[in-house]
Amino acid sequence: MSDFNALIIGSGPAGLFTAMWLERLGIDKIAIFDRNQYSAGGLLNDGKLNFDYRVGIDLDELQISKEEAQTLMQEVKQVFIKFPLCQQVTFIENNERIDAWRKIAGEHNVEFIAPEQWHYGTDNGKKFVDYLRSSLVNTTFFLGTEVISIERENGRFCFVCRKDRKRKEYFGKTVLASPGRSGAYWFRDTSRETGVNNNFGPIDVGIRVELNKKSYDSITDVVYDPKFIFHTKRHGDRVRTFCTNPGGRVRIENYDSFKLINGDALFDRKTENTNFALINTVSLTQPFSDTTEFGRMIARQFFLLGGGRPIVQRIGDFREGKRSSQSTFNSKTRHFDRCRATYNAVPGDITLGLPARIVDNLWESLKTLDKIVPGILHPSTLLYAPEIKFFDTHFPTDRHLETNIEGIFVAGDGTGKSRGIVGAAVSGIIAATGITGKYF
Ligand SMILES: Cc1cc2nc3c(=O)[nH]c(=O)nc-3n(C[C@H](O)[C@H](O)[C@H](O)COP(=O)(O)OP(=O)(O)OC[C@H]3O[C@@H](n4cnc5c(N)ncnc54)[C@H](O)[C@@H]3O)c2cc1C
Known part of the structure; x- marks a missing residue:
């Protein structure tokens, strides 16, 4: 099999939005690996979507301004709201009742945030994932395939994987790691072997x-x-x-x-x-x-x-x-x-x-x-x-989410870059833009 342009760990929102944006930017031969058989990570859960720069991301961590964050969130929103079963549940424009709650909270020295919110529900999770995946035409999914280690070989990356107890190898030019919270511990250990710097956050x-x-x-x-x-x-x-x-x-x-x-x-x-x-x-x-x-x-x-x-x-x-x-x-x-x-x-x-x-x-x-x-x-x-x-393992990166190892990018909750579906998607877009700008 010929080399991929991007090898992505995790089919959750961070991985999927990375692939989606790579495709939009003209990149093909993208591979997404997920150890679970169907998986789209946390997209299957609840689907409560917060479109507010104060929720689900840390501006300093992503090295973006409020305005850039809002713009990226709008891009993410356009993808979600095209799904017919995604419904707006919090309306913030001219909402006097929100102002009243903010005032009451303030009287008790409590900060109150009311983001614009949409919801599609766990019962629509699979339909939503199928809808997103159907929009990807240059991406190959390797489901039920666990990435065990990341190695370097002749200037390219090699994913050593396990599927049905068999070992397989896949090669690529760049790596995006978005293993989510469930894969955070594994990725932390793997990173140390690969030389990717990381430390602990709150x-x-x-x-x-x-x-x-x-x-x-x-x-x-x-x-x-x-x-x-x-x-x-x-x-x-x-x-x-x-x-x-x-x-x-x-x-x-x-x-x-x-x-x-x-x-x-x-x-x-x-x-x-x-x-x-x-x-x-x-x-x-x-x-x-x-x-x-x-x-x-x-x-x-x-x-x-x-x-x-x-x-x-x-x-x-x-x-x-x-x-x-x-x-x-x-x-x-x-x-x-x-x-x-x-x-x-x-x-x-x-x-x-x-x-x-x-x-x-x-x-x-x-x-x-x-x-x-x-x-x-x-x-x-x-x-x-x-x-x-567990949003606690922190990976120092540049503003394109590239780690100290050239060609390895990170996104999503498991690498401390987001705290929720929309934030994970935003970080995926940033990484995709970084990968394309530097390597293609
Ligand atoms: C019950 C529940 C309800 C939630 N409700 C909401 C909500 O309403 N709104 C919201 O914003 N957030 C919610 N979340 C959080 C949300 O799911 C996460 O913030 C989001 O999914 C993070 O996206 P991600 O892409 O970083 O990681 P994930 O979505 O976790 O995806 C990571 C993927 O990587 C795969 N993986 C990990 N390690 C490996 C490996 N070694 N090899 C191959 N694959 C690997 C995993 O199988 C997983 O599918 C909820 C979470 C749960 C558990």
């Missing part, structure tokens, strides 16, 4: 809150996925709400040695609950800076405590310093029946697995949020753990 550790939908409708009817950012008084730390799913379900993410909590919503079928993540940003310096390992240790601890399943606790129990138990989990006398869990986690005590400082920060933020949206601390409200966002 990690987000917290919980997923699930509550009766009616308790949060006042805000989600105006902003589908409202972003509240807290700076805690006690520790001066940053906590934020993230990934709100009105009428959604709590979901699980499977990793090699643990499970993480997440959430999504379907387009057609809604539950009686709303869920959102509440996460605390943690940076580590001396003597231990490996935030990935820190997060993995917390996740493994929960895995152990929950007998292989995540833990869930009612606010009513949490407030009394008690673990939740199966026998009282849906107790009517304690009003726990107001919120039926959408995921079967193990009733227990989330404070056993989270560091005290994080528990303090989360609780202080929840109490503040209850002042902004009264009623969220109803005894039936559920706290699931662990919810951890």
Whole structure:
């Protein structure tokens, strides 16, 4: 097989948008590798799309201005909104109700962000992926093919892969690594062997809150996925709400040695609950800076405590310093029946697995949020753990997202360049433009 012009790791939004933009810029012979059989990574999940430069990307990390970010997001939006099942869910133009919420949040020293938002739902994920893939004509997909290592041979890159237990090699002129959060740990180790520089960035550790939908409708009817950012008084730390799913379900993410909590919503079928993540940003310096390992240790601890399943606790129990138990989990006398869990986690005590400082920060933020949206601390409200966002391995790059190794570019969540679908797509476009400008 002749050499490819670009070898892409990961078929998620970062990888797909890189391929799409390479094609638009006239590049052919593109290969996308994904270890999963169908996969388009996180495009299959929920599909809540935030078009706002303050959400899902870090301007400094991508070395772009607000204006450039907004322009790139508009490009991404044009692709998404052509999909007929993608629906606008938050309208920000002249929205006085958003201004009112911002004012209330401000009175409690909480920052409030209301981005323009669209949604297509997990139930439309595959249709959306098929739609995107059908637009790629010069890209070959190698699905169910895991990239094991990246080597250099006679001035070109070689992907050593595994498919059906057989080893295969593919050659290319340039590499784009977008392995997502699930492949971040593998890519970090591989990069070290390949000589690609990387270090640790902050990690987000917290919980997923699930509550009766009616308790949060006042805000989600105006902003589908409202972003509240807290700076805690006690520790001066940053906590934020993230990934709100009105009428959604709590979901699980499977990793090699643990499970993480997440959430999504379907387009057609809604539950009686709303869920959102509440996460605390943690940076580590001396003597231990490996935030990935820190997060993995917390996740493994929960895995152990929950007998292989995540833990869930009612606010009513949490407030009394008690673990939740199966026998009282849906107790009517304690009003726990107001919120039926959408995921079967193990009733227990989330404070056993989270560091005290994080528990303090989360609780202080929840109490503040209850002042902004009264009623969220109803005894039936559920706290699931662990919810951890591994966006922490950081790859220093130039402004085209090229690493210190010429020809190796990075994009997406697994390399610290984005935090969400739209951000991953934006970083893919930047990398594609960089690859084309320098190598073709
Ligand atoms: C339940 C859930 C709900 C979510 N909801 C939303 C949402 O509503 N809105 C939003 O913006 N974000 C959401 N996210 C986050 C979103 O999925 C990610 O931000 C986004 O997918 C990141 O894109 P990516 O291309 O960087 O990585 P991914 O989409 O994770 O894609 C990476 C791909 O690389 C592949 N891969 C990894 N290592 C290798 C290897 N060695 N060889 C071959 N292939 C490899 C993986 O199989 C994967 O398919 C959600 C995530 C989850 C888990």
